[in-house]
Amino acid sequence: MPFDTVETSLDESGNAIVPATTEAPSILLIQPKDAPLIAYANMCTHSACPIIPDLEKEQIVCDPNCGHGSIYSLDGNVLVGPSMSPLFKFPVERADTELVITIQYGA
Ligand code: FES
Numbered sequence: 001m002p003f004d005t006v007e008t009s010l011d012e013s014g015n016a017i018v019p020a021t022t023e024a025p026s027i028l029l030i031q032p033k034d035a036p037l038i039a040y041a042n043m044c045t046h047s048a049c050p051i052i053p054d055l056e057k058e059q060i061v062c063d064p065n066c067g068h069g070s071i072y073s074l075d076g077n078v079l080v081g082p083s084m085s086p087l088f089k090f091p092v093e094r095a096d097t098e099l100v101i102t103i104q105y106g107a
Contacts, residue, residue, distance in 0.1 A: 015053055017042055024103050027090070028053065030060070032074050039090040039101045046070050046083035060087065 004021040014031025026042035030053045040060070042050050049066035053059075059079065062070040070083035077086050093100045 013055060015055075018101070024101075026050070027101055028060075029092070029099070030055070030074070032058070035074075037092050037094075037099070038074070038076075039092045040076060041088035041090070043088075044068075044070050044083055045078075045085040045087060046081075051087065 004023045006018050006021060008016045008018050010016045010029065010031070014037070016029040018027040018029060020026040028040045028042040028051055030038050030040070032038065032055065040051065044051055044062040044066070046062065046068055047066065049063045049068070051060050051062055051072070054061055055074075058074050060072040060074065060076070062068060062083070068082055069080060070078065071080040072083070072087055073079050076089050078084060091102050093102075
């Protein structure tokens with residue numbers, strides 16, 4: 001199984017954007033309060049614009065610059081369309097000082 005190693009740092013809220021590689025899309029890592037870290041493909045499932053966490057409102061919003069307005073819950077489900085599909089979510093494991101995000105296509 002191919003893998004890439006990417007360095008990134010979490011912000012003060014525990015969130016990060018992992019840049020895309022040749023093997024993987026950009027990943028949005030979010031740290032909800034009192035819940036495990038979550039990894040999503042950093043793209044709205046409507047037309048693939050970037051997504052942005054709004055932890056105050058416990059939502060993930062599509063980039064306002066796209067002008068469509070989809071909103072997701074922190075568990076990735078659609079709250080407000082036009083998107084009709086949940087975000088692409090990937091398992092995250094902590095391994096010492098690293099995070100391992102497993103991305104499977106067509107699974
Ligand atoms: S690309 Fe996100 S709502 Fe259209």
